[in-house]
Amino acid sequence: MNKSIKIFGGTGRTGSLISSLLADKGESVVIATRDPHKARALASSFIHYRYGDINQKEGMKELLADSKAIIIIVESDESPNSPNSPKNVHYLGLLNIIEIVKELQLEVHVVLVTQIYITRPELYPEVKEIIFWRGQAEQALRDSGIAYTIVRPSWLTNEASQPVRLEQGDTGNGSIARIDVARICAEASLSLEARAKTFEIFNDERANSSPLIDWSERFSQLKTDGS
Incomplete structure (x- = not known):
C-alpha cells in the first residue's frame, strides 16, 4: 500500500504550496480539512482531500492510518475563549495526533510549523x-518519542522565493516568503537528516541561492535537539 503525506492546514496560503510541491515530487498528498470546498480546488491525481479536524479525534484513525508523514501548519484565533483558541488548535490538536499515532503504532514523521519568538513571548x-501554546506543542512533540521536525518561520511574506538562512536558538528576526517555508517543509518531511531538529528560517540575500540546494545536507548541519 502506498503511504501518503497528510497535511493539516493544507488549504491555507502556505499549506496549499506545500501540497503542490510534494505533488510535483510524485508524493501522494491528502489534505485534512473542515472545508472540502476549499480543498476541491487543489485536488489532482496526486492531491486528495478528506474531512479532518485537528480538534476532533473522531475519524482520525482512519485518516492517519496509511501516513508516512504528517505536516501541521494550522492557524488559530487569538482569543483564549474561541473554539479555535491557541490552546485548542496548536496544543490539544497536536495531542490528538500524537495519541492516534501512538495508538496505531505508526512509523511516521511529523513536521510541525510554529514560529520565531517561541522563547521570547x-x-x-x-x-x-499563540506563542505560549505553540511552545507547549513543540515540547509535547519532542517528548512524544515520534520522529519529528519543528520549523519556526520568521514573519511571512508573499514575495518570490529568495535565498534562505537556517538558524537555531531563537535569537533572530526577519521575514521569509511563503514559498520558501513551503519548500523547506516539503523537503523536511522527506529527509532523515531533518529529524529531531528545531530550527528557524529567514530569507537572507547572503545565503546560498543555488537552485540545486541539497536540503538534506543543509539539515545535516543543524544540531539535534538536546545535543
Whole structure:
C-alpha cells in the first residue's frame, strides 16, 4: 500500500504550496480539512482531500492510518475563549495526533510549523497566547518519542522565493516568503537528516541561492535537539 503525506492546514496560503510541491515530487498528498470546498480546488491525481479536524479525534484513525508523514501548519484565533483558541488548535490538536499515532503504532514523521519568538513571548504580548501554546506543542512533540521536525518561520511574506538562512536558538528576526517555508517543509518531511531538529528560517540575500540546494545536507548541519 502506498503511504501518503497528510497535511493539516493544507488549504491555507502556505499549506496549499506545500501540497503542490510534494505533488510535483510524485508524493501522494491528502489534505485534512473542515472545508472540502476549499480543498476541491487543489485536488489532482496526486492531491486528495478528506474531512479532518485537528480538534476532533473522531475519524482520525482512519485518516492517519496509511501516513508516512504528517505536516501541521494550522492557524488559530487569538482569543483564549474561541473554539479555535491557541490552546485548542496548536496544543490539544497536536495531542490528538500524537495519541492516534501512538495508538496505531505508526512509523511516521511529523513536521510541525510554529514560529520565531517561541522563547521570547514577552516581546510580542499581543500574541503571547499563540506563542505560549505553540511552545507547549513543540515540547509535547519532542517528548512524544515520534520522529519529528519543528520549523519556526520568521514573519511571512508573499514575495518570490529568495535565498534562505537556517538558524537555531531563537535569537533572530526577519521575514521569509511563503514559498520558501513551503519548500523547506516539503523537503523536511522527506529527509532523515531533518529529524529531531528545531530550527528557524529567514530569507537572507547572503545565503546560498543555488537552485540545486541539497536540503538534506543543509539539515545535516543543524544540531539535534538536546545535543
